[in-house]
Amino acid sequence: MTDVRHATPVGVTEGYRRISPKVTRDGDIALIDATGVYYEQLNAAVRGAIADGATTVRIEGVNGQRYIGAGIRAPGVRIEAYGTAGNDSAMFADGAEIHVFGNAQDGIGNTMSSGRVVVHGDAGDVLGYGMRGGRILVKGDVGYRVGIHMKAFEKDVPVVVCGGKARDFFGEYMAGGVLVLLGMETQFPEQPLVGGFVGTGMHGGVIYLRGAVEAWQCGGEVGVSTATAEDLASLRPHVEEWAGAFDADADEILAGPFTRLAPMSHRPYGKLYASL
Amino acid sequence: MQQTYVQPEFRVKIDYDKCHKCGRCVQQCGWGVYDFNERPLPHDEKCRACHRCVTYCPAHCITIEKNTLAFRDNDNWSADARKAVWRQADTGGVLLTSMGNPRPYERIFDKLVLDACQVTNPSIDPLREPMELRTFLGRKPDSVAVEMDGKGGYRLAEGAGMKNNVELAVPLIFGPMSYGSVSLNVHRSLALAAERLGILMNTGEGGLHEDLYPYQDNVIVQVASGRFGVTPELLQRGAAIEIKIGQGAKPGIGGHLPGEKVDREVSATRMIPQGSDAISPAPHHDIYSIEDLRQLIFALKEASGYKTVGVKIAAVHNVAAIASGIVRAGADYIYLDGFRGGTGAAPAVVRDHIGIPVEIAIAAVDQRLRDEGIRNQASIIAAGSIRSSADMAKAIALGADVVAIGTAALLSLGCHLCQSCHTGNCSWGITTQKPELTRRIDPEWGAARLTNLVNAWSHELQEILGALGVNAVESLRGSRERLRAIGLGEQTCRILGVKPAGM
Amino acid sequence: MLRRHKLPLELACKALAAPLWSEIDRMPEQEAALMRSVRAVYGPAMLNGPFAIVLGFNGGMVALNDRIKLRPLVAARSGSLVMVASEESAIRAVMPSPEHVWAPKAGEPVIARVKGMDWPIHGDLHLGPAEVSCAVTGVEPACEEAVEVAV
Structure with missing residues (x-):
């Protein structure tokens, strides 16, 4: 059997071609044309450009390529993806600033360590799964299970701010960090801010929702309250960052009523078990 | 009257060094196992091993043991089978009992095992996700x-x-x-x-x-x-x-x-x-x-x-x-x-x-x-x-x-x-x-x-x-x-x- | 379900990806009574576990995924063209700039019908094609217009 990963890049794989993308340099900027290029060659080109000293990697013609910026440990580097970023983009990201000018598919920022991801569109399911640091800013709507099992440790406190609406299981199992939902930039104006099972299994961190939720929407492990002035003060920098990224007015956003969801216990299932 | 051949099934043992002589066992037993004369005196033949006295004894000084009388080995005539015959010969009665069949028939539930998901389908977290029993x-x-x-x-x-x-x-x-x-x-x-x-x-x-x-x-x-x-x-x-x-x-x-x-x-x-x-x-x-x-x-x-x-x-x-x-x-x-x-x-x-x-x-x-x-x-x-x-x-x-x-x-x-x-x-x-x-x-x-x-x-x-x-x-x-x-x-x-x- | 039990397509989809009891409990009573019956009677038909399926039929197509979104599904439309896929990029490979791209809700079918083509299975339950030509969830404004699906 031929090892396809190292085979001569011919033919088509998953609708892409295994060819190295065209890379051009303009000073510190590397310009990559990703049109039709398989992720393996695309991401190799991104890593190559960074190794060659590029501080901005601009990728055009992105359409579904996976792992864009995944595992890259490059503080100070900016990666721009134009098009639809594929699944698991920015996975394990550690330091880079990753912009998606378009929509992002599922699993963005999966197990991310640090850096910043900015999605200038909508994002799919399982955004920020197991995220332990860094920030994700999404302009529009997000899917199911966003912020699932975000966690915090000492100075590593991940932040996710979504400008649109979210589906079920928002902040499921959340163990730390800050998860914000604004409900403003949405293609679903008629639908509720967020689905059901919000913060189900939550045992750390905090969720801020711009608007109200009904009791049935929330997991049994969360306490629901109206955000206080103190809460809003702690929320302000995150909202300002989102507003800065998407050219919005932070004061106007913060003027809306916010609901705060926090776990009632750090050990929600302490009483569920008994010794045999 | 002829003594029954059926010996007590259990032995009630009291550690009298620990016993408070409080009579709690006498009061708790519904079977009348205990007499009391300065200290509780059990009648083994009445005991059903229900553990009520054991549970409520403040001194934890009661134990119930099986009366492990040796019978000549006989796989066919078990001790229980012999006792049943003696009991019926004593009384002429239909043997009455309660609760479910205790005999060692094959327990099918114990020979069935359940499946679980690995990789191809995800398992589902029952604590956080809906898990409907209605x-x-x-x-x-x-x-x-x-x-x-x-x-x-x-x-x-x-x-x-x-x-x-x-x-x-x-x-x-x-x-x-x-x-x-x-x-x-x-x-x-x-x-x-x-x-x-x-x-x-x-x-x-x-x-x-x-x-x-x-x-x-x-x-x-x-x-x-x-x-x-x-x-x-x-x-x-x-x-x-x-x-x-x-x-x-x-x-x-x-x-x-x-x-x-x-x-x-x-x-x-x-x-x-x-x-x-x-x-x-x-x-x-x-x-x-x-x-x-x-x-x-x-x-x-x-x-x-x-x-x-x-x-x-x-x-x-x-x-x-x-x-x-x-x-x-x-x-x-x-x-x-x-x-x-x-x-x-x-x-x-x-x-x-x-x-x-x-x-x-x-x-x-x-x-x-x-x-x-x-x-x-x-x-x-x-x-x-x-x-x-x-x-x-x-x-x-x-x-x-x-x-x-x-x-x-x-x-x-x-x-x-x-x-x-x-x-x-x-x-x-x-x-x-x-x-x-x-x-x-x-x-x-x-x-x-x-x-x-x-x-x-x-x-x-x-x-x-x-x-x-x-x-x-x-x-x-x-x-x-x-x-x-x-x-x-x-x-x-x-x-x-x-x-x-x-x- | 469709042929022998004469169940409308929408309800057959609800039997395959049944709403949660908690959702049914929150529905208005008439709808709740219907869904309780559908769920209790067609419980054995529920597809439990992860799936996203697309079914084509004479006169349209339906896309459906499982009720807690264990598999991906994306839909898009431009004019009379409706597309579904597991990834948005697959849609854009064919239709680079659709008017709407959205992720359908878990367990809610995306149904597109071709204008003028009655679906024979529907029988008496079928309204005029213009009235139920598109029960696409998620993009209600677009849904109000009758569509012609060009395949």
């Missing part, structure tokens, strides 16, 4: 007829849809145990717990005491051959009505509540004279055929405003064909009671040698009803001996909609399975009507323990469903593909519809 008990229509609602959607067509089903929060109910065989406080505990859990308790054949009227929406009322306490009022009050044909512990024979257990309240509830034996005929004398059963089912429906009417039978050899007839007779559910099911009193010979395992009965009945295209017409309740959430899951996977627990419920109230319910001396206050004993069960306390048990099993069932990668219990029902057998014969596997592990 179940409807009763007949389902063959299809759901709908019509346009004029607003772009659909609604049920006139008269269509599911009718008269009883909603259960979990696929588990309490099995029938009559007031008379158990105390009113046990009934109160079961009713309270059923209400809190969103499930059902079952009156058994002794009628519904008026103290339970507030819980009537969580009660199945039973109509048995003795018709004790059966009035139009009873039929109006139940959430569902059950015709008891048979019981797993004593298929083919009727109940017998000894007069000692028929106190004033029991007599009023059963509508029989105080102190008289409450005897149920072996058959219903208005049911000698499936056609007669249909007549009774519809009489009960007419009298109750068309409530769910179920039929409880003991699992016997031809159970699948019998069940088919019962469904065709109009029953909304079939309650299958396996041969390990409990009883408040039964001849040992009947309990230990009649009937078949419930696992077989569930599979055979489910398959027969499916083959005949009438599975939707009745729910299947399985009982006789559901010992754990694992048994519950396996029963459902074999084809049951709901399981019922009796023994497990009594265990949670303190029962130690001493198999002496028929004596009416239960030291735990469960199967007795003696006021000094029945007050040992506080209904609130009892309900809390029953609620704990059912909640724990529900969580465990959810864990099992999650591991199976499904999030509603109806997806487990009849899903025999999720079971495998270890060490069951080929024929048994075929009847169960279960493959051996590895296939």
Whole structure:
């Protein structure tokens, strides 16, 4: 059997071609044309450009390529993806600033360590799964299970701010960090801010929702309250960052009523078990 | 008088160095084991190993041991077989016993294992994600007829849809145990717990005491051959009505509540004279055929405003064909009671040698009803001996909609399975009507323990469903593909519809 | 379900990906009664576990995924063209700039019907094609117009 990963890049794989993308340099900027290029060659080109000293990697013609910026440990580097970023983009990201000018598919920022991801569109399911640091800013709507099992440790406190609406299981199992939902930039104006099972299994961190939720929407492990002035003060920098990224007015956003969801216990299932 | 040859089964040992001489054991024992003369003096032959004294001894100085008398080895003539002969030679009596069949027949549940998801399907986290146990008990229509609602959607067509089903929060109910065989406080505990859990308790054949009227929406009322306490009022009050044909512990024979257990309240509830034996005929004398059963089912429906009417039978050899007839007779559910099911009193010979395992009965009945295209017409309740959430899951996977627990419920109230319910001396206050004993069960306390048990099993069932990668219990029902057998014969596997592990 | 039980396509989809009991409990009573019956009667037909399926039929197509979104599903439309895929990029490979791209809700079918083509299975339940030509969830404004699906 031929090892396809190292085979001569011919033919088509998953609708892409295994060819190295065209890379051009303009000073510190590397310009990559990703049109039709398989992720393996695309991401190799991104890593190559960074190794060659590029501080901005601009990728055009992105359409579904996976792992864009995944595992890259490059503080100070900016990666721009134009098009639809594929699944698991920015996975394990550690330091880079990753912009998606378009929509992002599922699993963005999966197990991310640090850096910043900015999605200038909508994002799919399982955004920020197991995220332990860094920030994700999404302009529009997000899917199911966003912020699932975000966690915090000492100075590593991940932040996710979504400008649109979210589906079920928002902040499921959340163990730390800050998860914000604004409900403003949405293609679903008629639908509720967020689905059901919000913060189900939550045992750390905090969720801020711009608007109200009904009791049935929330997991049994969360306490629901109206955000206080103190809460809003702690929320302000995150909202300002989102507003800065998407050219919005932070004061106007913060003027809306916010609901705060926090776990009632750090050990929600302490009483569920008994010794045999 | 001739001394019996049957030696005491247990030895009661008291560490008198530790004993407080407080007499608590004397007071706690319902069997009269203890005399007291400066210190407690046990009579071993009366002990049933119920552990009431052991549990309540403040000094923890009592131990109960087996009286390990050596008998000459004989695999054929076991010690129990020899003792039974001596006892019958002493008395000339039918040997009476209680609770379920204890003999070492193959336990099929223990030879079945469940599946779990790995990679190809995700398992589902039952603590955070929805994990639905809600179940409807009763007949389902063959299809759901709908019509346009004029607003772009659909609604049920006139008269269509599911009718008269009883909603259960979990696929588990309490099995029938009559007031008379158990105390009113046990009934109160079961009713309270059923209400809190969103499930059902079952009156058994002794009628519904008026103290339970507030819980009537969580009660199945039973109509048995003795018709004790059966009035139009009873039929109006139940959430569902059950015709008891048979019981797993004593298929083919009727109940017998000894007069000692028929106190004033029991007599009023059963509508029989105080102190008289409450005897149920072996058959219903208005049911000698499936056609007669249909007549009774519809009489009960007419009298109750068309409530769910179920039929409880003991699992016997031809159970699948019998069940088919019962469904065709109009029953909304079939309650299958396996041969390990409990009883408040039964001849040992009947309990230990009649009937078949419930696992077989569930599979055979489910398959027969499916083959005949009438599975939707009745729910299947399985009982006789559901010992754990694992048994519950396996029963459902074999084809049951709901399981019922009796023994497990009594265990949670303190029962130690001493198999002496028929004596009416239960030291735990469960199967007795003696006021000094029945007050040992506080209904609130009892309900809390029953609620704990059912909640724990529900969580465990959810864990099992999650591991199976499904999030509603109806997806487990009849899903025999999720079971495998270890060490069951080929024929048994075929009847169960279960493959051996590895296939 | 469709042929023998004459269930409308929308309800057959609801039987395959049944709403949660908690959702049914929150529905208006008429709808709740319908869904309770559908779920209780067709419980054995529920597809439990992860799936996203696309079914084509004479006169349209339906896309459906499982009720807790264990598999991906994306839909898009431009004019009378409706597309579904597991990834948005697959849609854009064919239709680079659709008017709407959205992720359908878990368990809610995306149904597209071709204008003028009655679906024979529907029988009496079928309204005029213009009235139920598109029950696409998620983009209600677009849904109001009858569509012609160009395949």
